Amino acid sequence: MVEAFAVASGKGGTGKTTSTLALGMALSDDHDVTVVDADTGMANLLFHTGLDDATVTLHDLLIEGTATDVSEATYERFGLSVVPCGTSLAGFAAADPGRLRDVVAELAADTDVLLLDSPAALGSKSAVLPIVLADRTVIVVEPTIPALSDGLKVQEYARSYGTETAGVLLNKVREPAAAVADQAGRHFGGPVLATVPDSDVVRAARRAGEPLLAHAPDSEPAARFREAAARLAVRDGDGDAVAARFKSAVVPDTP
Ligand SMILES: Nc1ncnc2c1ncn2[C@@H]1O[C@H](COP(=O)(O)OP(=O)(O)OP(=O)(O)O)[C@@H](O)[C@H]1O
Ligand SMILES: [Mg+2]
Secondary structure (H helix, E strand, O other), rough: OOOOEEEEOOOOOHHHHHHHHHHHHOOOOOOEEEEEEEOOOOOHHHHHHHOOOOOHHHHHEEOOOOOOOHHHHOEEEEEEEEEOOOOOOOHHHHHHHHHHHHHHHHOOOOEEEEEEEOOOOOOOHHHHHHHOOOEEEEEEEEOOOHHHHHHHHHHHHHOOOEEEEEEEEEEEEEEHHHHHHHHHOOOOOOOEEEEOOOOOHHHHHHHHHOOOOHHHHOOOOHHHHHHHHHOOOOOOOOOHHHHHHHHHOOOOOOO
């Protein structure tokens, strides 16, 4: 059983990495979950999982001619299989984004749920590939109309590659956002998965190098992320068929 989700947004800093790990931990109660830092240019999932000093990362898997096995870049943390990405510019420059297809295909054969922490914006091959590969996209936006507009662009792009919208996560919400949630509910092809408050506990989790659900499992934002995960209703899929689809995916040059 496998389904791949891209966790994406229009703008940077909306909470994609935070959400990837929170959804992943919530889903790991019932599924084998693998999270991948597919933001290969501006990787930061490693800082949220205490993997700052990981020696082998996704970059090593994406560099042609390296014999590194996927398992060497996979770390068991917080009940998840975590594939972090390195932060060096040299690693990014040497990485071939097209090889991400083979990496996710290999991971798909061995997990229930794949969550791809995706880059902000849609400016390059490496930025759009996670959205192209995924079955569904979770769109993480702050609750403003301009942010929704950016999120809709991501949805439109994803749909052009057959990737559906799993839903919208409204994050960093400071005041009642009923009007924005209503707009989001009407314009996106999936439900509002949750409204997550802006909270110091989320920032504290990052500073501690832990996912929110490990750092503050009883907090309000953690409860909202669990609610969002329950609404995803992960679908059954044939792992081998998904892997074959990943391998043969067309990699767009530019959006
Ligand atoms: N609900 C929240 N309340 C308060 N702070 C939050 C919340 N969600 C995320 N943050 C904080 O916002 C910052 C950015 O979050 P995160 O790294 O998850 O965003 P991102 O979308 O992955 O960013 P990037 O586009 O740079 O990859 C982090 O410091 C994180 O702790
Ligand atoms: Mg991020």
